[in-house]
Amino acid sequence: MKKNVVFGFLGQTMDASSKRKGKHSKRFERWRPTVSLVQHPKKLTVHRLVLLYNPAESELKDQIVEDIETLSPKTQIDAQEIDFESPWDFQKVFPLLYQFIDEYNFNPSKENYFFHLTTGSNIQQASVFLCVGAKYFPGRLLQSGPNRNSSTGSKLDIIDLDDAPKAVADIFKRRQKEDTDYLKHGIATKNPAFNQMIQRIERVAIRSKAPLLITGPTGAGKSHLASRIYKLKKLRHELNGDFVEVNCATIVGENSAMSTLFGHIKGAYTGASAKREGLLKRADGGLLFLDEIAELGLDEQAMLLSALETKKFYPLGGDQETKSEFQLVCGTNKDLRKAVSEGRFREDLFARINLFTFSLPGLADRKEDIEPNLEFELDKYQRDNAINMQMKPSARRKYLEFALSTEATWKGNFRDLNASVLRMATLAEGAQIDNETVAEEIDTLKYLWQPENNKANNHLALLPSYLSPKQIEHMDLMEQHELAITISVCLNAGSAAEAGRTLYSVSRLARKKPNDGARVIAMLGKHGLKFEDL
Numbered sequence: 001m002k003k004n005v006v007f008g009f010l011g012q013t014m015d016a017s018s019k020r021k022g023k024h025s026k027r028f029e030r031w032r033p034t035v036s037l038v039q040h041p042k043k044l045t046v047h048r049l050v051l052l053y054n055p056a057e058s059e060l061k062d063q064i065v066e067d068i069e070t071l072s073p074k075t076q077i078d079a080q081e082i083d084f085e086s087p088w089d090f091q092k093v094f095p096l097l098y099q100f101i102d103e104y105n106f107n108p109s110k111e112n113y114f115f116h117l118t119t120g121s122n123i124q125q126a127s128v129f130l131c132v133g134a135k136y137f138p139g140r141l142l143q144s145g146p147n148r149n150s151s152t153g154s155k156l157d158i159i160d161l162d163d164a165p166k167a168v169a170d171i172f173k174r175r176q177k178e179d180t181d182y183l184k185h186g187i188a189t190k191n192p193a194f195n196q197m198i199q200r201i202e203r204v205a206i207r208s209k210a211p212l213l214i215t216g217p218t219g220a221g222k223s224h225l226a227s228r229i230y231k232l233k234k235l236r237h238e239l240n241g242d243f244v245e246v247n248c249a250t251i252v253g254e255n256s257a258m259s260t261l262f263g264h265i266k267g268a269y270t271g272a273s274a275k276r277e278g279l280l281k282r283a284d285g286g287l288l289f290l291d292e293i294a295e296l297g298l299d300e301q302a303m304l305l306s307a308l309e310t311k312k313f314y315p316l317g318g319d320q321e322t323k324s325e326f327q328l329v330c331g332t333n334k335d336l337r338k339a340v341s342e343g344r345f346r347e348d349l350f351a352r353i354n355l356f357t358f359s360l361p362g363l364a365d366r367k368e369d370i371e372p373n374l375e376f377e378l379d380k381y382q383r384d385n386a387i388n389m390q391m392k393p394s395a396r397r398k399y400l401e402f403a404l405s406t407e408a409t410w411k412g413n414f415r416d417l418n419a420s421v422l423r424m425a426t427l428a429e430g431a432q433i434d435n436e437t438v439a440e441e442i443d444t445l446k447y448l449w450q451p452e453n454n455k456a457n458n459h460l461a462l463l464p465s466y467l468s469p470k471q472i473e474h475m476d477l478m479e480q481h482e483l484a485i486t487i488s489v490c491l492n493a494g495s496a497a498e499a500g501r502t503l504y505s506v507s508r509l510a511r512k513k514p515n516d517g518a519r520v521i522a523m524l525g526k527h528g529l530k531f532e533d534l
Helices: 033-039 055-071 090-103 122-133 166-183 192-207 222-235 256-262 298-310 336-341 347-353 367-385 393-403 414-427 435-448 450-457 459-465 469-473 477-491 496-503 516-525
Strands: 003-009 048-053 076-081 111-116 140-146 154-159 212-215 243-247 287-291 327-332 356-359
Touching: 003 033, 033 048, 033 055, 033 111, 033 140, 033 154, 048 055, 055 076, 090 122, 111 122, 122 140, 166 192, 166 222, 192 212, 192 222, 192 356, 212 222, 222 243, 222 287, 222 327, 256 298, 298 347, 336 347, 367 393, 367 414, 393 435, 414 435, 435 450, 459 469, 459 477, 477 496, 477 516, 496 516
Parallel strands: 003 048, 003 111, 048 076, 111 140, 212 327, 212 356, 243 287, 287 327
Antiparallel strands: 140 154
16 A cells, blocks of 8 residues: 655644643644644545645644644654745745755655645645646645534545646656657757657656657667657656666577566476576566567567556466556567568557657767767767767768768667777877878778678669669669669568668658658659569
8 A cells, every 4th residue: 555645834823722722631633734734634644744844834843743743643744844934925935835846765666645734824825736736746725724514523525637738838848859859868869860869868768657669770779769768758756766777689589588578486397496586576666678579579568468457467376466557668660560460560569569659869869969869979988988089070080970970880889980080090199080090990980881882882782672664774874773772672661661761861851741651652653663562
């Protein structure tokens, strides 16, 4: 059972009745809002009361604490002194309350939270209303009042708020920007499509516990993004467990995936000499990131689906259910739709994890972000190695000129960039990356990407498989290259729209409606071809 935690201001006037009357026994017959909170055990048992008071109210606070302990000995009192210098000044009250809530160690998985709205100044009450309404305070409102028809002489109502008040929209928009910057690791990305996607991820991450699916090529940052989502939710008190990550491609084999994910009992199979907990259990209350989920077998997929829906599963070889409630984030560089159609991935599991899908573009599709990421990697190297590593301006220009050119395929995406900076910084003389170091690194990258370049140069060999010799003969060389590249990209894309995003990665940004798929279909149709036929 979750414990109930109530926050509230000490009421200088209404709570002070006990002070004026001394310790007369009838003081318990008078309605005092803070004391009345513990007089409704059938409606709300208060396990902990977080009482906010000004320094000048210390004597009154002690009396209220004593009275509550008399009426409800099991209620824990957490008195918090906050100097609301002017309780009637919104500019002073709201930032203090906002800071207090931001720093408080909430644990929503084990506790229910309420904020008592009856006491405090009107400005303090308004500030509470705004924080609860905007979902910044992870709980509901309580309203108390006198009731002559009640044996306790008081009444208590629980109030739910749905929509965030517009009065603090700017404050929470600023918080949203901080959250999206956090997801981007503070890197000032300039790609509009990527920025928009991060904003959507932030919105989903803080509003939903449903599974997320992150797609994209190897090295695009799926694992990194999953860990940032976890840390963001942790900061917002939405998760209290661990971040657990596994690459499903590394746990294939007999019993390996089952045991790794769901655990096993002792003797479940040959070699199972001791009980194993399993990653799903370890992720209880936290976030489980399954990278390369397409590599899971059908049996593991079925058990994962059941665990998602029931929050329960059986360890390998066991007959007692294990409980675990976790947020699931999946990553893949495969087209799961194709895997479903080929029977390699369960359609019901795909439907369950495909509620929110985000496709991370590769570095080659975000070339405007190469420069800020170069700065990030250089700064990271300096922090990790305690070296003031610099890059000469002329060397930086030379490196970026190559990095932004068509020669730079960035086949390994951000892993390539990270490795590139690491090589240059390690080989640099005197903690300064110069032109010679950059020239050597460019040669290294060209060598590493050579197979991809050769493949691109031979793309014209594709045309005879789709067009007759006469058709090719009547095409300009430019037109042949254009069609051949389009076919080449389509062969590695799951849809015409995906191919279009690759082919028109720059021009699409200038369009209100990119229509990527339509552009690809039109190009193929001009030569009597269809995407489906490829």
